[in-house]
Amino acid sequence: MQTPARTLLAKIWDQHVIARISDDTDLLHVDRHLLHDLGGSRGLLDLRNRNLPVHNPELTFATPDHAISTARGRAGTSKVGQELLAGLRTETSATGIRMFDVDEPGQGIVHVIGPELGLSLPGCLIVCGDSHTCTHGGLGALAFGIGSSELTHVLATQALIQRRPKTMRVRFEGRLPVGVTAKDLILALIGHIGAAAGTGYAVEYAGSAIRDLPIEGRLTICNLSIELGAKMGLIAPDEKTFEYLRGRPYAPEGEMWEQAVAAWRQLPSDPDALFDREVVIDVEKIIPQVTWGISPEHVIGVDGRVPDPSEVTDHARRAAIETALDYMGLIPGAPIAGTPVDWVFIGSCTNSRLSDLRAAAEIARGRKVAAGVRAWVVPGSETVKRDAVAEGLDKVFTDAGFEWREPGCSMCLAANGEVVAPGQRSVSTSNRNFVGRQGPRARTHLASPASAAAAAIAGAIADVRTMGS
Amino acid sequence: MPKPFNTLTAIAAPIMRGNIDTDVIIRIERLVGNSIRGTLGKWAFGALRYLPDGSENPEFILNREPYRQAEILITGPNFGCGSSREGAVWSLQEMGIRAVIGSSFGDIFFANCFQNGILPVVVDKEIVDGLAAEVQQTQGAGRISIDLQQQTIISPSGQRHEFAIDPRRRAGLLEGLDEVALTLQRDDEIRAFQAADRAERPWIHLAKKAVGNHA
């Protein structure tokens, strides 16, 4: 008998259905639930107030990342930040949830530690009260962000009611040009199809360029799915995925490893599986990307010019461009390269893994951060930090005039008081250039780690391709 | 437990810019803390509502009469995109918003609305634009009526539009259901699933640790 062709998404979804709620809505089992300091203790307190136990504490993991300072010794963590951290300690300890605490391997940005610890596995359903949970999709997991109410629901039931999304496949084809990274691919896609294109979809990234990417690059691609509007982004697991996971602390071992890999090999979309939408991107035409506005879709090649609203006839689009340029303090039609910057932030769950720091260090090595620029490197996790130090990357950065920080979200979100001052311009490796994201009236340009390092050295937005190491 | 939603006739404020993200709806520093509920209404749309010196921005629609009384927002495409922060919905709720009408919403924001008794209505962009135009023609005085039972919107001039909504979510809003309690009624099914899955995917089901972190 022939079974109908299924997508990667459908295979993972079907595996997790506990009960059908309606035609397109299911009660799904949650395999891994990650908690962080911003919402974790609130959810656990919520449960306590309702007199409910945590359904599966052994499938729930916690770490502080959002609200803690990234200064040495975590100096300057605000009073509420400290309260949230203390709350997370108390509540996880009382409920039997493993928490990876500061200074301990395992601590870090939730979306960096999940893959790193082998908690995130192919075919796994992962949720977290954070929209960038889609990052874990880079390993072939079905991972998505949830709100506070859903978080409480998962703690209490280890299950979640979800509507089956539509499916989109994006195929990145061709070989990456020099200086072009995973970050540039995904930014170019968002610029091409728009920040709302993924709404209601789960996006599967495929194609030769995705197969060629190392796992950390795939995590970066999936990380920005939510900037495309898609709650879920995923990439079929392959030999690289298995090699990446082998031997990680929570990955299966021995015979169970073999059994798991055999199951994971069945996950990729069947060749004739149908998607609701297909997009093909020729990566050979992509050059390093940088955003100019206040939505990730406001993106151009670094050799491009800021749009000129007077050349746009559509009224709504023109108004949107005017608002963005006004906020960003940019001149219509001006080249983006050469725009002076005040801040450079290398970090966040998008680009704070070891390979990102290596790429930035390669540009920084033997050079100096331009006068007047403050440049930070914030490793994504304690493990990334230790590995980077073992390679001497911290030294490369500090010799060049970068500040080397403790792991956390830091200036990606500025929830811990680490902000870009009003009116200042920042090149950031994070994922959101929203109004006020890095601090009230801060101006954010998103770019890859290498491009951000190049901006720090040049003191202005710069084309990394002209800065060979 | 969310407050039930049935019908609403109210002032509506059009906020038509596309891609309004949850960072714009509520800034993160307002959400740092465990007892923030009840403090957020004042800070909804803070960056648009207040000038740098902290005074109200008279240009912003929700600072003008009659829009101050708005219980409905008419929104541009992809409203509520960005983060999963439910604080965005809480802040709207605390400033008195009970429904949002738009052509599309951020997926997580959309789900969060239902959890808090706010009705997000999806209709075609032409209808959204038409509603906004009618409201503006009446300087905001023209009210919009929403009937969830009937799944209809009535514009200020009396034009009737139907909208679609997931029946389960509709029922949840009409009755103000507690989803956690409902799912816990199926706990036998959850446990049966886990038992079967443990045999099939043993690597997913980690061993229970002794209570406490410092084992």
Ligand code: SF4
């Ligand atoms: S690094 Fe930024 S985007 Fe990632 S989890 Fe932290 S705050 Fe969210």
